[in-house]
Amino acid sequence: MKKFVFKKDKKHWLRMVEKRNDRRKESKNDKHLSTIGSKSLYANSKKREKVIMPKIVAPRIMLLKVSEYYNQFINFINDFERLCKKANELKFRFELDLSHIKEMYGDACVLFIASVDSMYQLYPNLKIKIRKPIKDITSRYDPHAVFCHLGFYKLFGLEYSADCSSENVVCWRYVTGDLADGQLTEPLMKTLNDMGINTKELYRSCIEGIANAVEHAYIPQIKSSRDVRNKKWWMLLAKLDGKLLLFVYDRGHGIPSTLEYTQDQKILKEIWKKLKQLVSPTKDCLYIKASMLVKETRTELNYRGKGTGDIKSFIDKTEGNLLRIYSSRGTMIYKGESTPSFCYDNSISINGTLLQWSIKLQDTI
Structure with a gap:
């Protein structure tokens, strides 16, 4: 067998090897491999590139x-x-x-x-x-x-x-639904009953209040840069550390955008007076605070018709209960009538509304 002998002209030999490698690379380029997630990616390039x-x-x-x-x-x-x-x-x-x-x-x-x-x-x-x-x-x-x-x-x-x-x-339970397919109250009450929570006390003040809040979250007249066609809501519940924790979130327009569509202008005018605002507020948290005053303002103006559930009334019953509301950029914390509410604006929007209750279990069982 003939022994392989390097050519004396090394420069000539290296040129031959380089040309052979170029031909191989061009052949690989024809495959047009361009799948993200693979170890390598070839797309109109002669060089092998590692893709992360x-x-x-x-x-x-x-x-x-x-x-x-x-x-x-x-x-x-x-x-x-x-x-x-x-x-x-x-x-x-x-x-x-x-x-x-x-x-x-x-x-x-x-x-x-x-x-x-x-x-x-x-x-x-x-x-x-x-x-x-x-x-x-x-x-x-x-x-x-x-x-x-x-x-x-x-x-x-x-x-x-x-x-x-x-x-x-x-201890955690998850509930979700679509307003187009059915009411919020039915799956929520079923979950609460399964957890051993007495829904009779909670129904008017809390459950109906949640349903009203979510129902008003999606208003067709309001234009949005986000896709809000899917009228869903998501909820987490837990019995933990002697309390009922309840979180309900929707990806709707938010209270600051919907309040003036859902409430009579006469009611809003009275609310702005209570908040010492000459015109509509510029802060999202003040719109949340205004939404908490709707029921009592309607009563003061002698509006007739079926009353709506009040999302804060259950908090008033016992010290230690808490309601926290996030909507758009605003946040409000409510601990009852005897404690001043606290509200502020965040720098970033939550893109919807999140209601959070923390209620002592002895109040509900």
Whole structure:
């Protein structure tokens, strides 16, 4: 057998090797491989390029009632929804990294579920890779178990399992619905009864108030840059630490946009006087505060007809109860008639309305 001998002219030899490699690269270019998520991407290029799958990372603490965490979380939700829209348009897959979550509270959890559910309603062909939360053995929180218990992963078409026997996990219930398909009160009352909560006391003051708030969230006359055709609501409930915790969220126009459509101008004029406003407020939180004064103002003006449920009246009954309302950029905290309410505007909109009740269980059983 002949031994292979290097040519003496090394420059000539290197040119031959370079030409051979160029021919191989051109052959690969003909494949037009351009799939996001693969290890490499060839698209009209002679060079081999490594492509990293786009990724969005959830914040470590998912919470709304602290301004720092509120801004982090709402920015995350907005970035997630923008990425979903882009992924749908350009047909690529991205990663949703939940591994950094250490603490997750009901207010942020219900909003996160609503966001994911809404994105799949708008873009049913989305392809999202999930990186699960990692359990911290030193913490009482287990976000992965909560997500499994609530059926969150099923929104992605995934079937994950976890130990959901912990009190901080099993206590949570998830309810959702569409105003076009039926009323809010029926599934809510069924869930409360299953939890052993006496709905008789809650019905007029709380449950009917929730139904009215959600019903007024979607008004066709109001123009919006967001897609609000899907008239859904999402709710989380729990019996925890001696209290009933209830969170209900809608992705409607928000109280600051809907109040002047749902209320008589004469009523609003009286409310602006009570709030010492000469004209309509410029702050979202003042619109929320105004919405809390509607029922008593209607009564003062002797309006007839069926009264509506008052979302704050149940809070008045016992010290320690709390109502927190987020709508658009505004936030209001109500602890009863004897305590001054506290309201403020956030820098970012919540893109809808979130009502949160914290009610002592002995008041309802």
